[in-house]
Amino acid sequence: xxxxxxxxxxxxxxxxxxxxxxxxxxxxxxxxxxxxxxxxxxxxxxxxxxxxxxxxxxxxxxxxxxxxxxxxxxxxxxxxxxxxxxxxxxxxxxxxxxxxxxxxxxxxxxxxxxxxxxxxxxxxxxxxxxxxxxxxxxxxxxxxxxxxxxxxxxxxxxxxxxxxxxxxxxxxxxxxxxxxxxxxxxxxxxxxxxxxxxxxxxxxxxxxxxxxxxxxxxxxxxxxxxxxxxxxxxxxxxxxxxxxxxxxxxxxxxxxxxxxxxxxxxxxxxxxx
Amino acid sequence: xxxxxxxxxxxxxxxxxxxxxxxxxxxxxxxxxxxxxxxxxxxxxxxxxxxxxxxxxxxxxxxxxxxxxxxxxxxxxxxxxxxxxxxxxxxxxxxxxxxxxxxxxxxxxxxxxxxxxxxxxxxxxxxxxxxxxxxxxxxxxxxxxxxxxxxxxxxxxxxxxxxxxxxxxxxxxxxxxxxxxxxxxxxxxxxxxxxxxxxxxxxxxxxxxxxxxxxxxxxxxxxxxxxxxxxxxxxxxxxxxxxxxxxxxxxxxxxxxxxxxxxxxxxxxx
Numbered sequence: 001x002x003x004x005x006x007x008x009x010x011x012x013x014x015x016x017x018x019x020x021x022x023x024x025x026x027x028x029x030x031x032x033x034x035x036x037x038x039x040x041x042x043x044x045x046x047x048x049x050x051x052x053x054x055x056x057x058x059x060x061x062x063x064x065x066x067x068x069x070x071x072x073x074x075x076x077x078x079x080x081x082x083x084x085x086x087x088x089x090x091x092x093x094x095x096x097x098x099x100x101x102x103x104x105x106x107x108x109x110x111x112x113x114x115x116x117x118x119x120x121x122x123x124x125x126x127x128x129x130x131x132x133x134x135x136x137x138x139x140x141x142x143x144x145x146x147x148x149x150x151x152x153x154x155x156x157x158x159x160x161x162x163x164x165x166x167x168x169x170x171x172x173x174x175x176x177x178x179x180x181x182x183x184x185x186x187x188x189x190x191x192x193x194x195x196x197x198x199x200x201x202x203x204x205x206x207x208x209x210x211x212x213x214x215x216x217x218x219x220x221x222x223x224x225x226x227x228x229x230x231x232x233x234x235x236x237x238x239x240x241x242x243x244x245x246x247x248x249x250x251x252x253x254x255x256x257x258x259x260x261x262x263x264x265x266x267x268x269x270x271x272x273x
Numbered sequence: 274x275x276x277x278x279x280x281x282x283x284x285x286x287x288x289x290x291x292x293x294x295x296x297x298x299x300x301x302x303x304x305x306x307x308x309x310x311x312x313x314x315x316x317x318x319x320x321x322x323x324x325x326x327x328x329x330x331x332x333x334x335x336x337x338x339x340x341x342x343x344x345x346x347x348x349x350x351x352x353x354x355x356x357x358x359x360x361x362x363x364x365x366x367x368x369x370x371x372x373x374x375x376x377x378x379x380x381x382x383x384x385x386x387x388x389x390x391x392x393x394x395x396x397x398x399x400x401x402x403x404x405x406x407x408x409x410x411x412x413x414x415x416x417x418x419x420x421x422x423x424x425x426x427x428x429x430x431x432x433x434x435x436x437x438x439x440x441x442x443x444x445x446x447x448x449x450x451x452x453x454x455x456x457x458x459x460x461x462x463x464x465x466x467x468x469x470x471x472x473x474x475x476x477x478x479x480x481x482x483x484x485x486x487x488x489x490x491x492x493x494x495x496x497x498x499x500x501x502x503x504x505x506x507x508x509x510x511x512x513x514x515x516x517x518x519x520x521x522x523x524x525x526x527x528x529x530x531x532x533x534x535x536x537x538x539x540x541x542x543x
Binding site for chain 2: 072
């Protein structure tokens, strides 16, 4: 992997009103890296994503993308939201066409339609271009959201628990779809993938960064040693996978348990767990 | 190729596309039965009950005959009324939506305009009628103005509320895409606020009819409201009742038309 920095996060803190959300975050994400952010709810994963996207500004500290400070949102850094990022009043082709229109204004309408149909086919949604998001299942909608983000031709993809609402089968399919798309593009896009699922983080990521909660901070990181392409069945039965997963879980859960313990004693229970 | 690799990973069940059609909701038999019962009651009272002043209560056949004979006049009156209603209502809708979208999405505009809107919107527009008639050169202009005032506030208030209530992700999405302000308003906020806009337009249209007929009672020499007032002055109650029924039908038809447009435009709302 080359060492060109994608994102750098330098001593960033962030708050919603008076509630601190992130404290002193330091993180470097290489260009082309697939980074998974792992953390419980309230660890500021989403806030960190929004800061990387430029949708929010840090209270202190600095974020750069390819060496330049992030001052606002840009089509360069595409984001897929937890709840699907499609406009419900547009067909899939129009949703993707809108992304194309803004990423490449020179395209004609006919070219955009054609290109949109290609992206839909690329995520396995051939023939659904004239449908509206409400006509699709959750899995199909999220797949369309990925087709849309491909149309942005963003060099960074910020994915905020994109598969969180899906059933295990669709989830596995979309994980494989995402890695296929990511690994076949040259140069590779920088991906920041937020999840609270340890196995998903290991399966997808080059590196897993763990966040702790209240307020959010980095509590550890692990480089994932498994070569690509990764095969789900082999990986999930390998002892190394489980050792890594246990290490991360122990670290992650000790943090969570500590907080649960605090919460219990705080609510007046005489004995903690 | 990449497409094939990926297509092989996913198998998609394609559901049947929903059509975006013009469709009316057919009322159920209960509603029809109730209306029939009311008509029966009307006919029964006018034929069998001894009323103190029978001239005030024309029966259904008498009313229908009056309706039939004054149909040309009523149609002409409708045209006249619509030449007030259409410009007044549609200019209110256009301006109300435009201004509502701007106020609903711009912090400083909202802070500047809302206190005034809160004070001005509840003033019953009927109180402007005498002043408008005195102020503006023709009756039509003053009636258009009053209809405009009446329809503007509901459209504006609902549009602004709809724009403000838009889910954040639509805005975030537009920011990431880098939409210009104008296309953001037109392609995102307007569409997202459309359910609210239509309810504002419904209230505005109903109010427009009320104001139109009230204004015509005051000072018109034609139109639906004038028709009713005119025959009431002559104590020609069959024609007056026919005028009321006809005005009701015109209102119902207009509201139905709006409902039709709404159902087509809001096909994506679940």
